[in-house]
Amino acid sequence: MTLLSIENLNAHFHTEDGAVRAVNGIDLNIEEGEKLGLIGETGCGKTVLGLAILRLLSENTKIEGKILYKGKNLLTMSDNEIRKIRGKEIAMIFQNPLSSMNPVLTVGTQVAEPVELHQHLKKQDAMRRVIEMLKSVKIPLPQERVKEYPHEFSGGMRQRAMIAMGLICMPSLIIADEPTTGLDVTIQAQIVELMKEVLRDSGTSMLLITHDLAVASELCDNIAVMYPGEIVEYGSVRDLFKDPKHPYTRGFLNSLPSKGFKPITGTSPSLINLPKGCKFHPRCSLATDKCKIKRPELIKVGKKHYVRCFLYD
Amino acid sequence: MKKYIAKRLAIAVIVMLGASLLSFLLLYFAPGNPAHAILTAQLGHDPSLEEVAFFMMKHDLNNPFLVQCSQWLYMITHLNLGTSFRTGEPVLMEFLDRFPATFELAFTSMLIALLIAIPVGILSALKQNSILDHSSRLVALCGVSMPNFWLGLVLIMFFSLKLGWFPCFGYGTASHLVLPAITLGTGLAAPLMRLMRASMLEVLRQDYIRTARSKGLSEHLVMWKHGLKNALIPVITHMGMQTGHLLGGAVIVETIFAWPGVGKFLVDGIYARDYPVIQGFVLVIALFFVLSNLAVDILYTYLDPRIRYDVENKK
Numbered sequence: 001m002t003l004l005s006i007e008n009l010n011a012h013f014h015t016e017d018g019a020v021r022a023v024n025g026i027d028l029n030i031e032e033g034e035k036l037g038l039i040g041e042t043g044c045g046k047t048v049l050g051l052a053i054l055r056l057l058s059e060n061t062k063i064e065g066k067i068l069y070k071g072k073n074l075l076t077m078s079d080n081e082i083r084k085i086r087g088k089e090i091a092m093i094f095q096n097p098l099s100s101m102n103p104v105l106t107v108g109t110q111v112a113e114p115v116e117l118h119q120h121l122k123k124q125d126a127m128r129r130v131i132e133m134l135k136s137v138k139i140p141l142p143q144e145r146v147k148e149y150p151h152e153f154s155g156g157m158r159q160r161a162m163i164a165m166g167l168i169c170m171p172s173l174i175i176a177d178e179p180t181t182g183l184d185v186t187i188q189a190q191i192v193e194l195m196k197e198v199l200r201d202s203g204t205s206m207l208l209i210t211h212d213l214a215v216a217s218e219l220c221d222n223i224a225v226m227y228p229g230e231i232v233e234y235g236s237v238r239d240l241f242k243d244p245k246h247p248y249t250r251g252f253l254n255s256l257p258s259k260g261f262k263p264i265t266g267t268s269p270s271l272i273n274l275p276k277g278c279k280f281h282p283r284c285s286l287a288t289d290k291c292k293i294k295r296p297e298l299i300k301v302g303k304k305h306y307v308r309c310f311l312y313d
Numbered sequence: 314m315k316k317y318i319a320k321r322l323a324i325a326v327i328v329m330l331g332a333s334l335l336s337f338l339l340l341y342f343a344p345g346n347p348a349h350a351i352l353t354a355q356l357g358h359d360p361s362l363e364e365v366a367f368f369m370m371k372h373d374l375n376n377p378f379l380v381q382c383s384q385w386l387y388m389i390t391h392l393n394l395g396t397s398f399r400t401g402e403p404v405l406m407e408f409l410d411r412f413p414a415t416f417e418l419a420f421t422s423m424l425i426a427l428l429i430a431i432p433v434g435i436l437s438a439l440k441q442n443s444i445l446d447h448s449s450r451l452v453a454l455c456g457v458s459m460p461n462f463w464l465g466l467v468l469i470m471f472f473s474l475k476l477g478w479f480p481c482f483g484y485g486t487a488s489h490l491v492l493p494a495i496t497l498g499t500g501l502a503a504p505l506m507r508l509m510r511a512s513m514l515e516v517l518r519q520d521y522i523r524t525a526r527s528k529g530l531s532e533h534l535v536m537w538k539h540g541l542k543n544a545l546i547p548v549i550t551h552m553g554m555q556t557g558h559l560l561g562g563a564v565i566v567e568t569i570f571a572w573p574g575v576g577k578f579l580v581d582g583i584y585a586r587d588y589p590v591i592q593g594f595v596l597v598i599a600l601f602f603v604l605s606n607l608a609v610d611i612l613y614t615y616l617d618p619r620i621r622y623d624v625e626n627k628k
Contacts, residue, residue, distance in 0.1 A: 056523055086529035094527075099520040104542045104617055114528045149618045165528070 002068075003173060003205050004030040004053070004090075009065035011045070011052050018272045022048040024229035026065075027298075030173065035199065035206045037216035037237075039252070040226035041268050046209045049226075050175045053207075054086050069173075088118040091166040095178035097158035101150040108146025111165045118169050133164040137194060156187035160194065167198060174199070177209045192218050213256060217241060222304070225249050228269055228279050231298070235305035245307040247284045278309070286311060314614070317622035318607065325603035330386075332599040333592045337385065340583075340591060341378060347586030348374065351398050354585060372398060385592060394596070395589035399582070404593035407578065411562075414484055415574035418497065418566070419559035421490055423552070425498030426505055431548070434509025439536070441514065449506065456503030465496040465569040482571040493570040497563055501555055508551055512544040519543070542616055549616065553609030557602035 011023035022045035030036050040046045051057050053067055053074065067074045069090065074082060091114070094100040101110055111133065112126040121129060127146060134142035137160040150158055159179060166174055179195065180188040192215055199206060199219070210216050216223055216237070223240050225233040225248065233246040244250045251264035266283035269275055275282055281291040290310055298306045299313060348368035352360035360368075369375050373384060388395055394404040437446040472492060473481035479491045516522065517540060525539045562576020575594065582590035613620045 051523075054527055056526055083529045083531065086527055088529060092524075092527040094520065094524055096520065100524045102521040102525065102539050102543070103619055105539070110524075113525075113530065117529055151619050 001032050002029050003032045003034075003070065004028075004207075005066075005068045006049075006053075007066040007068070009049070009052065009063070009067065011048050011057065011061055011063045013058070013061040015272070020271045021229055021274060022271050023052065024274075026226075026229075026231055028224060028231065028234075030205050030207060032172070033203055033205055034222065035208065035220045037208045037210065037220035037223040038226055039210060039213060039216055039223055041211060043228075043271065044226045044268060045229045045271065046226050047177055050092070050177050050207065050209050053175060054090060054092060055082050056092075084118070087114040087171070088169045089171055090173045090175065091169065091171040093162050093166040093174060093176040093179050095181045097155070097162045098150060100162065101158065103150060106147055106149055107153065107161050110150075111146070111161060111168060114165065114169045129168065130164070133168050134161065136198065137161070137164045137167075139164075155183050156190060159183060159187075159191055163191075163195065163198065167202065167204070170202060170204070172205060174204050174206045175209070176206060178211070179208075180210070180212065180215055188215070195219060213252065225252065228271060228274055230279060230308065231306075232280065232308045233306065234298070235302065239302055239305045243302075243305075245301055245305070245312060246280075246309050247286055247311075248280050249307075251283075314611075314622055318611070321603070321607050321610070325600060325607075328603055329596050329599040330389075333385075333389075333596040334382065336595045337382070337588065337592050340586060340588060341381075345586055347372075347398055347588060350585045351587065354399070389596065394593035397582070397590045398587045399585055399590070404589050407590065408575065408594060408597055411573055411575045411578055414572060415560065415562050415567075415576065417490065418493055418563065418572060418574060419556065421494040422497035422501060423556060423559060425494055426501035426555075427552070429498070429502040430505035430509055434506045434548075435513055435536070435541070435544075437506075437510045438513035438517065439532075446510075449510075453503040453506050456499050456506075459500070461496055461500055461563070461565045462569055464499065465492070465566055468492045468496060469569070482569075484571075484573050489570075493566050493572055496569075497559070497566050501559075505548060505551060505555075509544065509548050512547045513540060516540050516544040546613065546616055549609055549612055553605050553612075556605040560601040560605065561598040 006026055006028040009023055009026045010021075012019050012021050014020075024045075026049060028036070028038075038046050038049065048057065048061075052061075052063055055063075055074065057063070063075060065075070069085065074085065077085075101107070108127060108130050111130045112121075112123075115121045115129050116123070116126045130146055131142045134145065139145055139157055139160050145153070145157075150161075153161060163179070166176075176195070180191050183191060196219060206219070208216060208219055220237055222234070222236050224231045225240070225246065227248050233240065233244070233249045240249065241253070244253055248264070251262075253259055254262045255264060264283055269279060269282070275292075276295075277293050278284070278287070278291040278296050281287040284291065288310070294310075296308050296310050296313070298308050301307050301312050346365070348365045349360065352364055352368060356364075373381065376384070385395075394408075396403050397407055400407065433449050437443075437449045440446055469481045469492060472478045479488050480486075481492070483489050522535060522539055525535045530538070560575075562574045562579060564576035564580050566572065567574040567577040575598070579590065579594045579598075581587075582594065610622070614622070
């Protein structure tokens with residue numbers, strides 16, 4: 001069953017330099033239990049997409065389209081209704097846990113908030129639940145550590161606490177925004193391992209936003225590749241790694257250290273000044289005149305494999 | 314923490330001595346003779362040469378500068394602030410007589426300032442660029458631009474002369490306190506309010522506020538539980554400095570309302586070259602400055618657990 005379905009989503013916001021078109025006509029589905037990876041370079045709008053789902057973008061953002069969660073449109077529901085979804089049905093795990101946790105509140109207080117709020121647990125019961133949760137994300141001595149402040153935690157421990165905070169209400173969907181960025185490589189591996197384990201145990205669906213292909217391939221079933229504001233390729237992890245179709249996806253894979261470390265020439269376009277036609281054409285060695293004028297549609301190239309490129313027309 | 318406080322208090326002694334010495338230095342080299350100034354005031358006519366000479370001798374004013382300095386140092390290390398040239402009363406008594414009035418005014422006006430500044434500052438941050446925000450900015454601009462003496466006189470004219478609600482000067486009852494406290498408090502509220510607004514806006518942009526919202530917290534809880542404590546830190550800093558100022562007396566407001574506080578007596582002392590009063594008062598006021606800043610530093614540790622003063626003792 002489809003848990004979350006994003007239909008023709010657009011998110012633009014106005015700045016002094018012009019309109020930033022961060023998300024342009026995105027369609028995505030997440031099934032129950034599915035782990036979907038959203039991959040792209042920094043500044044391609046993937047975080048904006050994640051924040052749009054829970055309506056956490058600033059008020060000057062113009063959002064169009066539909067985000068249906070269990071059939072209800074998150075974008076049109078009242079503030080009260082969306083607050084009952086946040087943290088309870090859909091939870092977020094942010095990157096950079098140091099700045100994402102309040103420096104003046106204890107870790108215990110912050111991890112307890114969702115259960116106090118949504119399950120109306122009393123302070124003591126909530127704290128018991130927090131300690132259980134911290135134990136399950138393998139934080140040693142949780143009884144002691146709940147009383148500590150975020151700055152007293154190491155980077156890896158903070159990210160574990162963030163994960164505990166996200167999962168404490170047993171949400172149906174977790175949106176994890178770069179959960180391993182900024183951590184040491186060894187810690188990254190531990191966090192990926194931990195997420196794999198807790199997600200397997202809880203059966204929670206996940207939207208993993210990352211620029212790290214290795215992390216996505218470890219944790220996800222399917223992957224959507226994003227290039228300034230659009231999905232350019234969608235498929236299972238296997239399809240994408242074995243048989244990448246879009247020139248950008250190929251370039252992305254070739255830039256991995258294990259595949260030769262070859263960067264894609266040029267830089268990704270600014271979201272204010274997007275090129276006409278296919279957004280990748282200025283950097284694409286296979287671009288034709290058609291690519292400069294017309295925007296390609298998503299084309300089906302396999303059972304569950306789609307690509308936005310005229311090469312497969 | 315105790316060690317830190319002890320260290321700060323030791324520094325306070327140096328600050329006090331320095332401030333007192335500096336004020337004496339300035340006066341000593343400034344034109345004007347205390348004997349002449351004080352005797353003129355006391356006798357009602359220019360004193361004769363003999364009278365001046367007698368006064369100078371009686372108060373050891375003929376001694377060289379360094380000798381006078383060491384005499385002063387000897388006195389204060391024996392907890393004696395000397396006696397006023399003008400009144401003949403001990404300086405400490407003169408100060409203690411006036412300090413309750415100053416404290417009362419300082420406390421009330423700071424309270425008024427906080428009661429205005431914190432809620433209005435928070436509201437303008439929440440409703441950024443709303444009518445409330447713009448009008449509070451306008452009011453704050455007026456608040457900082459209005460000189461105290463002018464506002465004081467306007468308040469007297471309106472509330473005591475026209476409406477007769479409050480007495481226009483004097484000290485004693487609560488109604489005496491209203492006008493001077495409002496005069497001082499509104500001036501203090503304006504910058505505090507702007508600071509509160511800016512600080513709250515800054516905090517609301519932080520990642521942890523987004524995290525709090527992502528958990529489903531209401532805007533109320535986000536604000537009070539996650540925002541306020543973080544946003545108060547710069548406001549408290551400013552408040553601490555202002556409190557130090559206020560405890561030194563508010564000369565203009567005290568003069569307008571005939572408020573028997575520390576500030577007016579000190580300024581009169583300066584005109585009269587009343588050395589013991591100036592040095593003694595500066596010494597005690599410096600102590601209040603240091604103490605109010607120390608209180609702020611201690612308050613920080615309650616607001617922000619990242620601030621600690623005893624890190625070297627922790628392990």
